[in-house]
Amino acid sequence: MTDKDVIVAEGVVKTYDDSGVPVHAVRGIDYTLSKGEFTAIIGPSGSGKTTFLNVLAGLDTPTEGKVWLSGKLISDMSGRELSDFRRDHIGFIFQAYNLFPVLTVEENVEYVMLLQGVPPEERHERVLSILEKVGIAEYAGRLPMQLSGGQQQRVAVARAMVSRPSLVIADEPTANLDSKTSGALLDMMRQLNEDTGMTFLFSTHDEIVMRRARKIVIIRDGKIDGKASSEEIQ
Amino acid sequence: MLLKLAWRNVFRQKRRTILTLLTMTGGFFLSSLSIGWMDGSYSSIIMFFTNNRTGQIQVHHEGYLEDPSIYSTVNDYQAVGAFLDSIPGVRSWAPRTYSGALLAVRPRGAGSGNVFSNSAAASVIGIDPVMEEAATDFSDRIVIGEMLSASAADSSYSATGQIILGKELSIILEASVGDSLVMLSQAADGSSADRMYVIRGIVSTGNTDIDRNTCYITLSDAQILFALEGKVHEIAVMTHSLGTVDRLTGEISTALSEKDLETDSWKTFAKEFYNGMKADEASLKVTIFVIVLVAAMGVLNTILMMVLERRREFGVMKALGTRPGFIIRMIVLEANIMGIISVIAGGILSTAGLLLLSSHGLVMDPPLSYGGTVFREMIASITPECYWIPAICVIITATTVSFLPALKAAHTKAAKTLRTV
Ligand SMILES: Nc1ncnc2c1ncn2[C@@H]1O[C@H](COP(=O)(O)OP(=O)(O)O)[C@@H](O)[C@H]1O
Ligand SMILES: [Mg+2]
Numbered sequence: 001m002t003d004k005d006v007i008v009a010e011g012v013v014k015t016y017d018d019s020g021v022p023v024h025a026v027r028g029i030d031y032t033l034s035k036g037e038f039t040a041i042i043g044p045s046g047s048g049k050t051t052f053l054n055v056l057a058g059l060d061t062p063t064e065g066k067v068w069l070s071g072k073l074i075s076d077m078s079g080r081e082l083s084d085f086r087r088d089h090i091g092f093i094f095q096a097y098n099l100f101p102v103l104t105v106e107e108n109v110e111y112v113m114l115l116q117g118v119p120p121e122e123r124h125e126r127v128l129s130i131l132e133k134v135g136i137a138e139y140a141g142r143l144p145m146q147l148s149g150g151q152q153q154r155v156a157v158a159r160a161m162v163s164r165p166s167l168v169i170a171d172e173p174t175a176n177l178d179s180k181t182s183g184a185l186l187d188m189m190r191q192l193n194e195d196t197g198m199t200f201l202f203s204t205h206d207e208i209v210m211r212r213a214r215k216i217v218i219i220r221d222g223k224i225d226g227k228a229s230s231e232e233i234q
Numbered sequence: 235m236l237l238k239l240a241w242r243n244v245f246r247q248k249r250r251t252i253l254t255l256l257t258m259t260g261g262f263f264l265s266s267l268s269i270g271w272m273d274g275s276y277s278s279i280i281m282f283f284t285n286n287r288t289g290q291i292q293v294h295h296e297g298y299l300e301d302p303s304i305y306s307t308v309n310d311y312q313a314v315g316a317f318l319d320s321i322p323g324v325r326s327w328a329p330r331t332y333s334g335a336l337l338a339v340r341p342r343g344a345g346s347g348n349v350f351s352n353s354a355a356a357s358v359i360g361i362d363p364v365m366e367e368a369a370t371d372f373s374d375r376i377v378i379g380e381m382l383s384a385s386a387a388d389s390s391y392s393a394t395g396q397i398i399l400g401k402e403l404s405i406i407l408e409a410s411v412g413d414s415l416v417m418l419s420q421a422a423d424g425s426s427a428d429r430m431y432v433i434r435g436i437v438s439t440g441n442t443d444i445d446r447n448t449c450y451i452t453l454s455d456a457q458i459l460f461a462l463e464g465k466v467h468e469i470a471v472m473t474h475s476l477g478t479v480d481r482l483t484g485e486i487s488t489a490l491s492e493k494d495l496e497t498d499s500w501k502t503f504a505k506e507f508y509n510g511m512k513a514d515e516a517s518l519k520v521t522i523f524v525i526v527l528v529a530a531m532g533v534l535n536t537i538l539m540m541v542l543e544r545r546r547e548f549g550v551m552k553a554l555g556t557r558p559g560f561i562i563r564m565i566v567l568e569a570n571i572m573g574i575i576s577v578i579a580g581g582i583l584s585t586a587g588l589l590l591l592s593s594h595g596l597v598m599d600p601p602l603s604y605g606g607t608v609f610r611e612m613i614a615s616i617t618p619e620c621y622w623i624p625a626i627c628v629i630i631t632a633t634t635v636s637f638l639p640a641l642k643a644a645h646t647k648a649a650k651t652l653r654t655v
Contacts, residue, residue: 050653054649057553059649060649080557083552083555083556084555084557085555086554086555087556092550092553094550094652096546098546098547098550098652100239100550101246101547102239102242102243102246103238103239103242107235107238111235111554112555114235115555115557115560
């Protein structure tokens with residue numbers, strides 16, 4: 001493992017117990033993600049993309065194997081430690097936006113920094129600057145339901161990045177968006193990746209998204225079935 | 235942030251929140267009114283009962299209450315009375331003698347011979363008309379005729395005395411005001427006591443058991459007839475307010491115990507009545523408990539639905555690294571925001587309700603009966619208990635009822651709830 005590795009996963013296995021029946025969602029994956037990558041995990045539905053991302057993000061514990069994130073072994077961290085680790089090191093973008101409906105755009109973006117105890121002036125500055133970058137500064141005072149899906153997902157991107165995590169994880173971020181909006185969102189995310197050097201890892205089975213990824217990892221039946229670089233995709 | 239989140243969450247499901255607020259406010263209102271009303275009726279029943287006859291405190295010779303013998307007397311009662319007058323908080327006192335006698339009526343126009351018609355055994359209570367007037371509302375309860383005259387012009391043994399009969403006793407004796415009767419008994423010195431009386435009034439105390447077998451003569455008559463010069467059996471003490479009774483009883487008791495006198499409060503000498511009150515207080519507690527329980531179920535239902543509906547949100551909060559304690563505090567705070575709003579609304583409503591009940595009273599139908607005394611109208615009193623007891627119930631309910639759902643929400647599994655497929 002080097003300093004440049006954001007994620008190192010070794011022999012990750014995740015087996016669910018579906019009322020007594022074992023479901024082998026991830027069947028042994030070794031994987032390394034380096035700093036500044038903009039990588040898509042692709043694969044058919046049910047191939048284990050969400051499960052694998054959840055294990056990498058510390059939302060779920062692997063049945064077997066080890067996961068290091070920013071050099072920390074997270075696969076055997078306790079609940080509270082893991083929770084604080086997620087807060088400080090991982091930004092999440094969900095398929096269904098999942099903004100807090102009672103908080104304004106600004107407050108949604110501010111939320112994680114509040115948990116981190118960032119002082120108010122700094123919070124305010126960082127919120128404004130990130131909203132500027134994702135292009136929705138003018139909607140700062142609105143509630144999520146007053147925004148379109150694409151706009152909400154931009155807020156989600158802002159919320160994921162504002163706490164300056166080591167990694168932004170996005171599970172099918174465009175699944176609820178039309179192709180034009182999806183393309184625009186991905187262009188924006190890639191621009192942010194290039195400008196800030198932030199590492200992105202997302203799952204998708206959307207052509208539009210794949211074309212914009214710099215690296216692609218193919219998962220089939222819970223195993224890595226191939227890798228490709230952006231040049232190979234073109 | 236916590237407060238902002240909780241506050242906005244409370245008002246996102248307006249209809250449900252309003253229903254919950256109504257439940258809690260209703261619970262507050264009902265328990266507040268029950269307390270005020272019961273408090274008010276307790277003190278008015280107790281004051282009515284004790285002012286009517288017994289007083290709030292009584293002084294007797296040691297052991298008189300267990301064994302009311304004619305020989306068991308308070309000697310030199312004037313000295314005891316003077317002491318009582320010196321105690322602040324004592325409104326007045328009334329001396330009494332108790333004895334038994336046989337009454338035989340001599341109908342009007344029966345001539346001078348010993349012609350008697352109906353007779354009955356009765357308790358004879360000797361009362362001081364002036365002191366009694368100051369202490370109790372006995373004279374207000376005379377339904378026919380008049381109170382015994384204070385000057386009792388001639389109380390020599392041979393003269394005819396005045397007597398007041400209980401209403402039911404007068405019916406048994408078929409006697410009315412102006413009729414004469416003879417009283418036969420035994421005096422404290424063992425001599426026989428008999429004397430002629432003219433009926434001066436008929437009294438209805440509201441307690442038919444007493445009115446069936448009691449008659450009243452003046453204290454001086456009684457002292458002469460029963461050879462009790464300067465002595466009485468009981469001193470009934472009236473206080474200004476019920477709240478001071480226990481303290482005053484202790485104070486008087488300490489001062490008088492060396493004279494072989496015993497001082498008791500109404501809780502002791504009217505034990506049956508007191509126990510009835512306590513039983514009622516217990517049923518009030520049950521009533522309030524039921525009200526709180528019903529309100530708690532409503533609130534629990536709301537919180538459970540809310541926690542269920544917002545599972546995904548809790549999942550997101552957990553994913554973003556929110557600690558369980560934050561989520562627990564948020565939900566308990568939400569319940570308590572509703573609680574506090576209900577306490578304020580309930581407080582305002584209850585004040586209005588209590589003011590109405592305390593100025594107009596509630597007509598009892600059927601009338602309430604305590605220790606033979608009948609009450610037809612009850613008035614509420616506004617005490618601090620009307621507010622702080624329901625308020626504490628509401629806040630405790632909100633907190634306990636929201637805690638378990640909050641705990642459940644706080645341990646939402648992010649990976650599970652966020653799955654979309
Ligand atoms: N909680 C669970 N219990 C049982 N089986 C599960 C659970 N979550 C996912 N699975 C199964 O694991 C497999 C992988 O699912 P998932 O990781 O969601 O794949 P993808 O995201 O690629 O569609 C699927 O067969 C799915 O049905
Ligand atoms: Mg998936």
